[in-house]
Amino acid sequence: MATVEIDFIRSYFADGVNRKSIEEFDLDGYALVDLDGKEYAYHIDDVKIVFDYDLPKHQFRQPYLAKRATVSFEAKDVPSFSHRTFAFVQIAKSTKADERSIAQEANTLENNFLKVEINPNGSLTILDKQTKEVFPNLLIYENSGDIGNEYMYKQASEDLPITTEDSEASVELIENTSIRATYEIIHQWEIPESAEAMLQQEQQQLVGFNTRKSKRSNKKILLTITTKVSLEKNGTGGVNVEVTYDNNAKDHRLRVLFPTTIESSHHYADSIFEVAKRNNVPSEEWTNPDYSQHQQAFVSMHDDVKGITIANKGLNEYEILRDKANTIAITLLRAVGELGDWGYFPTPEAQCLGAHKASFKIFPHIGNRNREIVYHDAYQYAVPWSTLQLPVQTGELSGNYQYFSYKSDHPIAQTSLKVATNKKDVMIRFFNMMDQPGSLEIKANPLIDTKYESNVIEEKVNEWIDKHQINLKPYEIKTIGMIPNRKK
Numbered sequence: 279m280a281t282v283e284i285d286f287i288r289s290y291f292a293d294g295v296n297r298k299s300i301e302e303f304d305l306d307g308y309a310l311v312d313l314d315g316k317e318y319a320y321h322i323d324d325v326k327i328v329f330d331y332d333l334p335k336h337q338f339r340q341p342y343l344a345k346r347a348t349v350s351f352e353a354k355d356v357p358s359f360s361h362r363t364f365a366f367v368q369i370a371k372s373t374k375a376d377e378r379s380i381a382q383e384a385n386t387l388e389n390n391f392l393k394v395e396i397n398p399n400g401s402l403t404i405l406d407k408q409t410k411e412v413f414p415n416l417l418i419y420e421n422s423g424d425i426g427n428e429y430m431y432k433q434a435s436e437d438l439p440i441t442t443e444d445s446e447a448s449v450e451l452i453e454n455t456s457i458r459a460t461y462e463i464i465h466q467w468e469i470p471e472s473a474e475a476m477l478q479q480e481q482q483q484l485v486g487f488n489t490r491k492s493k494r495s496n497k498k499i500l501l502t503i504t505t506k507v508s509l510e511k512n513g514t515g516g517v518n519v520e521v522t523y524d525n526n527a528k529d530h531r532l533r534v535l536f537p538t539t540i541e542s543s544h545h546y547a548d549s550i551f552e553v554a555k556r557n558n559v560p561s562e563e564w565t566n567p568d569y570s571q572h573q574q575a576f577v578s579m580h581d582d583v584k585g586i587t588i589a590n591k592g593l594n595e596y597e598i599l600r601d602k603a604n605t606i607a608i609t610l611l612r613a614v615g616e617l618g619d620w621g622y623f624p625t626p627e628a629q630c631l632g633a634h635k636a637s638f639k640i641f642p643h644i645g646n647r648n649r650e651i652v653y654h655d656a657y658q659y660a661v662p663w664s665t666l667q668l669p670v671q672t673g674e675l676s677g678n679y680q681y682f683s684y685k686s687d688h689p690i691a692q693t694s695l696k697v698a699t700n701k702k703d704v705m706i707r708f709f710n711m712m713d714q715p716g717s718l719e720i721k722a723n724p725l726i727d728t729k730y731e732s733n734v735i736e737e738k739v740n741e742w743i744d745k746h747q748i749n750l751k752p753y754e755i756k757t758i759g760m761i762p763n764r765k766k
Contacts, residue, residue, distance in 0.1 A: 279458060279510050280353040282665040284366070285330075285344040292340065300327055300345050308366045310351055313677045318364070319377055320351035321455045352457050352511055353663070358684075359695070363668075363677030377456035380509055385449055387459050387509035387517075392642065394509055394517055400447030400463040402507065404517065406642035411584040413642055417519065418443050418535045419503060420607065421469050423494040425477050426487045427618025428628055431531060431568040434473055435491045441535070442467065442503075456511060463505040470494040473529035481616050481624070488567055499527050515655045516589075516641035525611060528629045532611040536640070537603040538579050538586050545598055545606075546649075548575040551693070551709045551755050553653060558598045570597045570609065576656035577606055580645045587641040587649075589656035610636050650689030650711065657691060682726060682760070684708075688716030690750065698736045704760045705736055710750040717747045720758060727763040731756070 287303045289295045305325065310318045324347060331341040356362045381387055387394040393405040402416045419442045423434025433439075442465050453460035477492035501523060508518040521534070544557050549572070560569045571577075577596045578587035588596075588606055595609035613630045617623040639659050643652045684692070689711040698705050704726070710716045720729060731740035731748075734757055750756050 279350060280663050280665065281348060281350045282663075282667070283346055284349050284667055285346050286366070288342045288344045290340060290342040295343050297327075297343060300343055303345050305345075305347060307368055309369045310349075310364055310366055312362070312364055318351050318354075319456050320349055321457060322347045322349055324348040350458060354512075357680045359682055360678070360680035377511075379454045379456055380459035380511065381451055381454045381461070385461065387461065387507070389509060389511055391512070392509065392517065394507065396449050396461055396463065396507065398447065398449075399442055399445050400449065400465055400505065401443070402517070402640075404640065404642055406584065406644075409584050409642070409644050411642065413539070413586060414537070415443070416536045416640060417505070417507075418537075419465065419467070420533045420535055421467070421501070422531050423470065423473060424529055424531045424612060424614055425473055425480075425490050425492045426568075427614055427616050428612075428625065429618040430487055430566060431570060431612060432487045432490060433567065434494045434529070436493055440469065452506070453508070458508055458510045460506050460508040463507065465501075465503040465505075467501045467503060468498040469501050469527055469530065471497045471499040471527050477529060478615075482622055484622060487618065494529070501525070501527060501532075515659070516587075516639045519638050519640065521610065521636045522634065524633050525613060525631055528613055528631075529615065530611075530613050531609065533597075533607045533609050534638075535599070535602070536586065536588055536606040536608070538606060539603045540579050540581055540584065540586070542579055542581050542604065545577060545579040545604075547571060547573040547577045547596070548653070548656070550574065552753060553689075553691075553711045558600050558604065568597070570595050575660055576653070577608075578649065578652070578656075579604060579606060580643070580649060582645045585643045585645045585649060585652070587643065587652050587656055588638055589641065589659040590638040591636075591660050593636060593638060608638065610634070653689065653691070653711065680723065682720060682722040684718050684720045686716060686718035688712065688714070688718070688750075690716055690718050698759065700736070702762060703736070704762065705732060705757060706760065707734075707755065707757045708750065709755045710753055713752045715752060716750045718750070719747055720760075722760060725763055727761045729761070730759045732759040733757060 286305055287300055289300055310320045326346055328344055328346045330344060331339045333339050385396040391407055395403045401418050404413045420439050422439035423437040424431055425434050426432035448464040450462045452462045472495050473492050474495050480490045480492055503523045506520045544555055547554050572594055573596050576587050576589040588608060593608050597607045599605040599607055611630055614628050615624060617625050641652050690708050691711055692708050694707045696705050728742050730738050730742050733739050
């Protein structure tokens with residue numbers, strides 16, 4: 279899915295602004311087409327009149343009023359490392375037939391790959407149509423007291439975590455088109471407002487976090503959680519979730535739970551240049567009261583038949599709950615009142631009071647057989663489309679153009695693409711996700727003169743390479759430099 283802001287009409291101050299013509303400008307009668315004239319279904323919302331300006335290189339700014347709208351559509355078959363151009367053209371009548379909307383049944387989202395049912399408590403039951411496997415009770419919220427510090431969680435004394443499993447949520451369909459549908463789920467949830475006063479005494483007296491006895495307060499406060507669950511037309515990439523809430527409570531942890539029902543002794547998490555395989559059960563030497571782990575882009579669990587991967591944007595803490603069907607628990611918020619290093623260092627801002635937003639994506643998939651594809655989708659989730667509205671213009675490059683590509687028969691992850699710091703070479707970096715050797719081949723176009731192997735500080739370390747196989751050892755990081763053709 280691509281979501282872009284489009285100015286359908288502009289009126290420049292230098293020409294005399296005609297506000298009425300902008301207000302009355304009709305957005306109907308347009309078709310969205312690619313370079314071959316093929317039409318695409320699209321959805322328009324957030325139509326508004328805005329003030330903006332151009333800033334030419336050799337002129338003063340050029341202010342204008344515009345009729346601007348947010349347009350969403352499915353940008354199909356966009357190759358890697360390429361640009362692809364679409365255009366709105368005025369036509370008498372679109373030949374694009376209306377398509378089936380995604381939400382056909384109450385509290386249900388469905389496409390050719392997934393069926394998502396929203397339960398009365400706001401949790402999700404997801405059917406993966408490829409495997410015929412069902413994942414029930416996903417997306418349950420959990421709240422518990424936290425008397426630890428910024429370094430380590432410690433559950434409040436005599437505290438049992440509370441969840442939304444037995445609650446009732448408000449569910450409303452807020453978007454339903456042929457390309458995407460969205461339900462809004464609202465939980466009105468009462469939780470303790472903080473820990474009891476004893477916690478501050480324990481902090482000031484330097485009582486170690488793992489031996490504290492403070493309980494949660496008996497006074498309750500309202501926590502309203504708004505969840506938007508979206509499914510796209512060709513959503514092999516999973517189910518999008520956005521969570522917003524206003525935190526007014528202290529000394530607590532908020533998590534979202536995904537019971538996997540997968541029988542496995544281990545799981546996988548994206549780390550720094552590594553997809554780390556980790557045991558679900560901590561080692562005997564582990565003495566901390568919490569077994570939370572760190573992730574970068576995703577955490578995944580699978581067997582030979584089915585799997586589920588949760589990708590995220592900035593939610594770096596998770597835990598596998600072994601006594602609850604191998605549940606993946608993703609931390610949304612930890613609200614604590616002290617740093618936790620030696621001594622007593624209060625950090626009231628670490629209570630994280632105020633408005634919050636979290637985003638993640640649920641990927642059901644076929645176990646081990648296509649996990650590398652899901653890992654790539656999870657990496658892509660955190661990288662938005664780069665979009666730019668252009669005028670009608672001429673140029674040397676085609677409206678559709680692929681700058682280069684690579685292919686591999688092995689799970690290889692591409693992590694960066696940049697211009698070198700001290701030269702004009704283009705640097706691309708990969709790493710091997712697996713514990714087995716792999717290889718890849720980079721195919722450049724005439725804009726690239728030649729390629730070479732580099733180290734991480736962008737120095738050439740190997741002879742020039744051209745169209746031959748690039749080998750990667752298990753878990754190896756490989757950086758390739760590409761020299762632009764100066765004549766092109």
